[in-house]
Amino acid sequence: MDKISPILCGVAGEYFVAAELSRRGYIASITLRNTGGIDILASNSEATRQVGIQVKSNQSEGRDWILSQNAEEYHADNLYYIFVNLKEPNERPDYFIVPSEFVARMVKEGHEMWLNTLGRRGQQHLDSKVRKFRDPDGIYLERWDLLGL
Numbered sequence: 001m002d003k004i005s006p007i008l009c010g011v012a013g014e015y016f017v018a019a020e021l022s023r024r025g026y027i028a029s030i031t032l033r034n035t036g037g038i039d040i041l042a043s044n045s046e047a048t049r050q051v052g053i054q055v056k057s058n059q060s061e062g063r064d065w066i067l068s069q070n071a072e073e074y075h076a077d078n079l080y081y082i083f084v085n086l087k088e089p090n091e092r093p094d095y096f097i098v099p100s101e102f103v104a105r106m107v108k109e110g111h112e113m114w115l116n117t118l119g120r121r122g123q124q125h126l127d128s129k130v131r132k133f134r135d136p137d138g139i140y141l142e143r144w145d146l147l148g149l
Helices: 006-025 100-115
Strands: 027-030 041-042 051-057 064-068 079-086 094-099 129-134
Touching: 006 027, 006 041, 006 051, 006 079, 006 094, 051 064, 079 100, 094 100, 100 129
Parallel strands: 051 079
Antiparallel strands: 027 041, 041 051, 064 129, 079 094
16 A cells, blocks of 8 residues: 555544544544644533544554653543554554553553663663554454443
8 A cells, every 4th residue: 555644644544533433423523733632522422421532543554653752641531542543545444442541651651661671783762752552452442432422
């Protein structure tokens, strides 16, 4: 598959998530670009439960996504990440629904572990603002129930 630009990958992920939420009977509104940290506001059809969603997309076969250092502190009870794995154009994407508190803890612990291990050539890793979230075992694959909508 020819890869699309990172910007289009992110936009596609947001629209795929909004479409999937709508298909499941929820109300999904994509926010404007200046809405910090929330890409989609979603609620049940009665509007009695709402959640904020941060969407992260990739175009690889791997189950890992790049985040910023802010992800370590960015969490709330009603905030979720939906990680999208865009596959071939004719295939349905994979969705990984993860509570933000778990993401914050995992990226912080993962980054600390990475800093404390040596690189391929035996060198100490230098700190950076890049973080990575992984779900290699698919624990959060299609876990729409976690949204509680």
